[in-house]
Amino acid sequence: MNQSASLNTGTGYPMPRLERSAVLSVAMWVFILVASTLFGLFLAALVMRMTAPDWAQIGLPWQLWLSSGLLLAGSASFQASSAAARAAQLTRTRVLLSLAGACALAFLLAQLWVWQVLQAMQVTANGNPAGSFFYLLTAMHGLHVIGGLVCWLLVMRFALRYQDSAGMAWRVALCARYWHFLLLLWLVLFAALAWLTPELVRYICGIR
Numbered sequence: 001m002n003q004s005a006s007l008n009t010g011t012g013y014p015m016p017r018l019e020r021s022a023v024l025s026v027a028m029w030v031f032i033l034v035a036s037t038l039f040g041l042f043l044a045a046l047v048m049r050m051t052a053p054d055w056a057q058i059g060l061p062w063q064l065w066l067s068s069g070l071l072l073a074g075s076a077s078f079q080a081s082s083a084a085a086r087a088a089q090l091t092r093t094r095v096l097l098s099l100a101g102a103c104a105l106a107f108l109l110a111q112l113w114v115w116q117v118l119q120a121m122q123v124t125a126n127g128n129p130a131g132s133f134f135y136l137l138t139a140m141h142g143l144h145v146i147g148g149l150v151c152w153l154l155v156m157r158f159a160l161r162y163q164d165s166a167g168m169a170w171r172v173a174l175c176a177r178y179w180h181f182l183l184l185l186w187l188v189l190f191a192a193l194a195w196l197t198p199e200l201v202r203y204i205c206g207i208r
Contacts, residue, residue, distance in 0.1 A: 021170040028174055032181050035144060039185060042140065043192055046133050050198050058130045060194050061117040067110035068190060071145075074103030075183040078176035085172045088165035097159055097172060100179070101152045104145060111142055137189050141182070148178050 049055065081096035115135070123131045155171045162168070 021174075024174060025170075028177060032178070035181075036185070039137075039140070039189070042133075042137060043188075046137070046192060047196070047201055049129055049133065050196070050201050052129070054129065055198055056128050056130055057197060058118070058123050058128065058134065059121075060134075061114055061121075063110055063114045063117060064190065064194075067107050067114065068186065070103050070107040070110055071183050071186055074100050074107060075176075075179045077103060078172070078179045082169070082172045082176040085165060085169040090159075090163065090165060090168065093165075093168060093172065094156075094159050097152070097156055097175075100175075101149065101156065104149050104152065104179075108142060108145055108149075111138055114138070134193055137193065141186060141189060144185075145182060148175070148182060151175055151178065 077096050077100035081093050081100060084092040084096055115138075118131070118134070123134075125132050125135045152175055155168075155175050158164075158171060159168055
């Protein structure tokens with residue numbers, strides 16, 4: 001039986017493609033919910049820690065805008081690749097999928113560049129809690145991007161080995177959904193790190 005059409009369930013009967021895609025789609029939503037909760041807790045800790053007297057706001061390097069643009073380009077490429085897969089444009093799907101992966105890898109390299117710039121500015125993970133939270137949040141987000149790259153490799157492998165537009169379509173769609181989540185998550189983190197200040201937090205929380 002075609003590998004792209006079914007998955008063995010362990011009972012001796014293959015799982016139909018539609019059932020498999022539905023299960024993975026639900027699993028993706030569950031993972032997104034769990035990850036969102038985790039980062040929500042980190043942001044809550046950031047807000048509470050920001051009101052302490054030893055908090056010193058750090059200046060963020062311009063390279064963060066570059067990495068944000070790369071993540072946005074990757075998300076757009078995944079969406080375009082998903083549309084091409086639904087239209088059974090396999091060659092276009094592969095090209096856009098390759099572009100999306102390249103943007104994701106470039107995003108990680110840009111984030112490492114940001115870390116190097118901050119290290120040169122004497123902003124370390126120890127000492128100033130603002131620096132500690134910056135490294136923590138960007139590292140956690142980077143780990144999720146690396147996980148997305150692993151999924152991208154699996155989808156890319158499928159796209160190169162099989163001429164199955166339907167099987168490719170739902171796989172690319174799941175990747176696109178995850179990348180949209182990573183983009184939205186990054187925008188929230190970027191906004192919190194760049195524009196959330198102790199004064200603003202105290203004003204919102206009514207702390208004097």
